[in-house]
Amino acid sequence: YWPSSIIEKVRANKEITLTEGARQTVGLLYKDNQGQFVILVSAYDVQAHKRLYTLSIIMLLLFIIVSGALYFISRWFAAKSLEPIGVVIKQMKSIRASNLNQRVDEGSGRDEISELAMNFNKLLEHLENAFDLQHAFVINASHELRTPVTSLLGDIEVALQQPRSANEHEQLLHRLLNDSKRLKETVNILMEIARADRDYTKANLSPIAIDDLLWELQSYWTDQLGKSALKIEFLQLPENQENLLLTANKSLLIIALNNIISNAFKFSNNKPVKCILLADDSHIDIHIKDSGIGIPATEQDKVFRSFYRGSSAKTYPGSGIGLYVTEKIVHLFDGNIQLQSVPGKGTTFIITFLIKK
Incomplete structure (x- = not known):
């Protein structure tokens, strides 16, 4: 059954194992008092092959089940992760020119x-x-x-x-x-x-030095009303001069500030107006203070409305649009504007810009 080469290999190595197709063969060199004998045994492991077949079927089924589970789980996670995008897209589709004040959910x-x-x-x-x-x-x-x-x-x-x-x-x-x-x-x-x-x-945005801009405004109003009309005061300045730079549009900033300053002169009969700068490493505050007629407390939350004119301003010329435009411009550059006023004593407008690091 076995060729002589296999027998000689057993004699040389004394013990061998080999596979012949589906059969497993073991060869052994045996010595006793009668001489040396080569013993070769071959067998077919039926149970092992059955177990291997069963194991392969089980692994195939597990692969199919796990792959299917992973597919559906990944689809579920993808749907959940994309759900906020769907909500944002739905909210975006509902926005028209007539409801631009609506905002999407930022989460x-x-x-x-x-x-x-x-x-x-x-x-x-x-x-x-x-x-x-x-x-x-x-x-x-x-x-x-x-x-x-x-x-x-x-x-x-x-x-x-x-x-x-x-x-x-x-x-x-x-x-x-x-x-x-x-x-x-x-x-x-x-x-x-x-x-x-x-x-x-x-x-068109560019870095604007607020202190230089205020000096320009003072020069303009000096030409209009005289040397001491607009008084500039720097009460606090940052250690780093770069923190006086505001990324904005210079023309728009001039319009916004001049709207407030011109109102201050108008409602105080051209009395001197103070422009105070307070700045540090986190924010820039501009205070514009007059000694005019003031604004009643009940009307202070309305002055930024379009075409609104307070009861004490009826006798003065104007359209009621200046502060409305000013607020829009300030908000464009992520700023905030508020006012403090006492009727008969004057009004102070406070414009705040945060320094973006």
């Missing part, structure tokens, strides 16, 4: 989905403010231009109805002059809103 985590929602909300805020400025321009144009133009036309028509004396012509010319001044002021306001809207939509 409570710090993952990529929350960051996406926060950036989308910032974009919505910018769009809302831009739409509000455009809406304010259109409404203000139709509302403010109509009154002085109608008054001008009425005075001219009355003057042409019959001959007038020199005194009557003088009075008429005074009224026309006042209406013309009001019309000019209205046009200037509209130009300011249009400029703010243009810069707002462009949003």
Whole structure:
């Protein structure tokens, strides 16, 4: 049954094991007093092969079951992890031009989905403010231009109805002059809103030194009202001068600050106005303080509304749009604006910007 080569191999090695197909063979060299004998034994392990077959079937079934379980578990985890994205997408789809004040849920985590929602909300805020400025321009144009133009036309028509004396012509010319001044002021306001809207939509940002900007404003108001009109005070400055740099649009900042300063002069009959700077390594505060008529406590939360004019401001010229535009601009650069006022003593506007590290 076995070739001589196998027998000789057993004699040489004294003991061997080998596989012949499905059979296992053992060879052994046996010595006794009668001589040396080569013993070869071969067998087929039926039970081992059955166990191996059963084990392979079990492993195959386990592989199928585990793979299926992993598939469905991974699908469940994927659905749960993508669920916040689905909620955000659903909320995004519900936002239209008519409800730009709506915001998507930012969640409570710090993952990529929350960051996406926060950036989308910032974009919505910018769009809302831009739409509000455009809406304010259109409404203000139709509302403010109509009154002085109608008054001008009425005075001219009355003057042409019959001959007038020199005194009557003088009075008429005074009224026309006042209406013309009001019309000019209205046009200037509209130009300011249009400029703010243009810069707002462009949003060209650059580092601006707040202290230098305040000196520029003082120079401007010195040319307008005199040397001591706008007083600048630096009560606190940071050790690092770079913390006086604010990433913003310079034109918009000038519009926002000048709106407050011009109101301060107007409602105080051109009395000196203080502009105080307090800054450290975490924030920049700008206080603009006047000694004017003040704002009643019941009206202080309304002054930033579009076209709102307080009861004490009715006798002063204006459109009620300046502070509205100012608040929009301050919020654009992640700032905050608030006021403190005592009727008859004056008002202080406080603008705060946080330093972004």
